[in-house]
Amino acid sequence: MIPTSGELLLSPGEEHDPLDEDGHSPVPGLIHRYPDRVLFLVTDYCSSYCRYCTRSRMVGWRAGASKARWQKAIAYIGANQQIRDVLISGGDPLTIPDHHLEWLLSRLRKIEHVELIRIGTKAPIFLPQRITPDLVAMLKGYHPLWMSIHCTHPDELTPEVGAALARLADAGIPLGSQTVLLAGINDSVETMKTLMQGLVRNRVKPYYLYQCDPITGSAHFRTPVAKGLEIYQGLRGHTTGYAVPNYVIDAPGGGGKIPLLPVDPADGTGVFHDFRVTGLRAG
Numbered sequence: 001m002i003p004t005s006g007e008l009l010l011s012p013g014e015e016h017d018p019l020d021e022d023g024h025s026p027v028p029g030l031i032h033r034y035p036d037r038v039l040f041l042v043t044d045y046c047s048s049y050c051r052y053c054t055r056s057r058m059v060g061w062r063a064g065a066s067k068a069r070w071q072k073a074i075a076y077i078g079a080n081q082q083i084r085d086v087l088i089s090g091g092d093p094l095t096i097p098d099h100h101l102e103w104l105l106s107r108l109r110k111i112e113h114v115e116l117i118r119i120g121t122k123a124p125i126f127l128p129q130r131i132t133p134d135l136v137a138m139l140k141g142y143h144p145l146w147m148s149i150h151c152t153h154p155d156e157l158t159p160e161v162g163a164a165l166a167r168l169a170d171a172g173i174p175l176g177s178q179t180v181l182l183a184g185i186n187d188s189v190e191t192m193k194t195l196m197q198g199l200v201r202n203r204v205k206p207y208y209l210y211q212c213d214p215i216t217g218s219a220h221f222r223t224p225v226a227k228g229l230e231i232y233q234g235l236r237g238h239t240t241g242y243a244v245p246n247y248v249i250d251a252p253g254g255g256g257k258i259p260l261l262p263v264d265p266a267d268g269t270g271v272f273h274d275f276r277v278t279g280l281r282a283g
């Protein structure tokens with residue numbers, strides 16, 4: 001979370017909005033890229049200001065949370081019957097007060113075609129005291145509600161984090177995790193295995209391992225794709241299947257998530273024969 005001079009360098013392929021989220025935003029604060037689901041950015045405040053954040057262009061710019069903006073997004077969701085899944089993100093939605101969050105959840109739950117609500121947050125990891133019994137009791141009233149947790153390193157799995165995750169899991173909230181592969185921070189098989197096993201121990205299913213998005217000034221965080229494949233190979237078959245996340249690149253320009261699997265040197269095809277990586281580079 002500490003800024004370094006590396007952020008001042010603009011490298012080839014880097015952009016403020018590499019996934020073209022702004023180009024897929026029908027109303028402010030809502031990204032509608034895939035037909036049946038939307039990303040609802042409810043605040044630009046965050047519990048942590050990751051230097052590699054995909055939304056660095058907006059997170060922490062103090063626009064805060066605005067009910068008028070939320071209402072426009074909710075009206076859009078209500079008017080588009082194909083939307084069955086709403087991912088509430090930001091910033092970090094758990095930085096807004098419980099009664100505002102409940103206002104949002106209750107409005108979304110009133111929309112009949114919204115089957116699933118998800119919350120993307122780093123609060124259970126970075127601000128575990130935010131996961132109070134009152135918050136969890138409120139969230140429990142809006143099932144099916146899933147939570148996607150952002151976790152970077154096994155050192156983050158403190159006893160306080162363990163207690164926060166247990167409160168959420170005990171409330172029947174399915175927990176998944178996202179991790180960004182970061183050079184010099186978590187780019188080893190050992191670190192990643194410890195993290196993934198620790199998450200599973202805390203009832204969190206490791207879901208995505210992301211190649212670091214090419215946001216402006218992030219080259220010092222990016223590893224070669226080969227490093228991610230090496231880590232994937234070091235996990236697959238070497239630990240519980242539940243502890244193996246999908247290694248993906250979020251394709252520049254909004255092309256969606258591309259899963260990557262190691263190539264089998266024996267026959268040159270993907271080990272699992274469903275995807276082949278050739279000449280693909282990020283950043």
Ligand code: SF4
Pocket residue numbers: 046047048049050052053054055056059090091092121122150
């Ligand atoms: S927790 Fe997520 S939204 Fe917040 S700064 Fe980190 S990557 Fe960005």
